[in-house]
Amino acid sequence: MKNTIYMAPMEGLTDFTFRNAYEKIFGKGKIAKYFTPFISPNKSEKFLAREIRDIDREHNNGINTVVQVMTNDAKDFIWTARMLYDEYGYNEINLNAGCPSGTVVSKNKGSGMLNEPKLLDKFLDAVFEDDFIRENIKVSVKTRVGVETDTAFPEIIDIYNKYPLEELIVHPRLRTDFYKNDLNLEAYDYAVKNSRSKVVFNGDIFTRKNFLDIKKKFPQTDTFMLGRGLIADPGLIDVIVSENPEDFSRDLISDKKRMKELHDLVFDARLHIMPGDTHAIHRMKEMWCYMAYVFEDCKKEIKAIKKSQKVADYKSAVDIFFNVAKLTEKDYILFSKKF
Template sequence: MKLYFAPMEGITTATFRRTHAELFDGADAYFAPFLTPSDNEKITKKGIAGLLPDQNPQGTPRAQVLCNNALAFHKFTEKIKCYGFSELNLNLGCPSNTVTRKGRGAGFLKDKTALSAFLDQIFAENDIRISIKTRTGYESGEEMDELVSMYNRHPVSLLIVHARAGLDYYKSTPDLAAFRRAYGKSKHPLCYNGDICSAEDYNRIIAEFPDLDSVMIGRGALKNPALFREIRGGKPLATGELIAFARKLCENYLPVMGCEKYTLQKLKEIWVYVMQNFPDEPKLSKAIKKANTLADFLSAVECLPEL
């Protein structure tokens, strides 16, 4: 069973991925957050730069695109092929209003006729492997069967299903009934995604769906960066590892962000998830949230108790 680190925009940046891989093993690949093809060459090039080997010494991440226009998809594909990419992941899951109201991400699932025509075109026109990351539907998991039938008509290299509908955002429990229908019906290698936060969660999913190709983990691996190792039977996360992770993230982010303020912002975003391991430490959580300098942030992190 392959284990993938989920793409998380603003969080699982190239710097995050590289730092995570330096300290923790176990993820078979990292999916990079979406890039949106743009007419501005400079923006597209900057986005692609974050996928290249010098920023990703742990291995090439999987590239993801957020797009509902076949021509833009084609142009983007031609660009990333020049950098050696042979596979592209299509984002059909982003639930954010700014994205869905433009008919992208999970918003594309609303208009199945347009989505079907788009898929016909991109699979016919591009000689690159295309994987899909989808929700179970836009409004509800009732749409799963129709979506899987649509995906089955194309040579999708991997179908990743985040087991929630778009309108569920990241809330509610994953819709395993809808996922079960995808499991029964999909012709493609299938990847489960949604709320895997422990080795027990993972074991429950693979016991129920033993023929999965892979499992993708997002927020659970932000909370516990050693989760992939734990799932593979390795030792549990230790507080010392979180302290080392914080120090390394500071060291690696500072030259990239160019200043302490933005580095601190990045670290705080990640530590919102890490602090879920310490529900009995509201004072330390507050000190971390309120830290004005990296030194204050790190000294609060260094006070975290043993897990």
């Protein structure tokens, strides 16, 4: 059975510059859906310039983009959906019920929506009461399994089950885990067994071994959302969508070359929208927080990238890095250190 792969929404990482470059160099039709980092509707009923740039159809040509929305106000969700449909032609929207950030959770948004299941129910009820939504918009949810404990997860699943969700993407962690700690695979298993909607797995697939382990535990899951794994090792996609991921033979030399191409496309596109020495480099360094882990023999070269402050220095440090570093396939990766 072939696996279906989605690219996770990642603020600061998977903006349109990355999505397009990824599709061109690695994706090539293999990513079924690209999720945008969340847009956050406000009372003005207008999108921010940054949000418009990211969802603009011109910037999402030839890729299947799903826009993620973060709000706990059904009215805001509905006008956003309407505008995304009418003005941008989107008919599938993902609700963020997973963001762990303190400022978000304190407003009962993101994973904070799981704090009060009754409010989540009320929100979804109002969304699906709306004729426009029911008739035009596929609504999916990306959820964690709780805030501080998973005890309410069965109740949360019961709530999701009341509505015709397009799919339920489960990142089986608590809000308090942020992006660390072991996955709660019992909770994922509960979702698989009890969700009425199709369940998509998300979390810690960074390597072929991670993928095979999860697939072995959940053979019935055929759709996987990957975030950090595709930033770190974009060529992992070829393994996962292959007929036989266990035996698929990778060309790591070519993958490294393609990573450089991907890097350069993203950097150029970011420099175009964020000229100057500061912002684009800063954003690229966020990618290096993950990419650095799949290479060997390159401590000194990584340090030079980290230290670089000017575009010219950064580019030359990156060139040297790709000449020297060796792309490797590891069984496990622990993204721990700050870049």
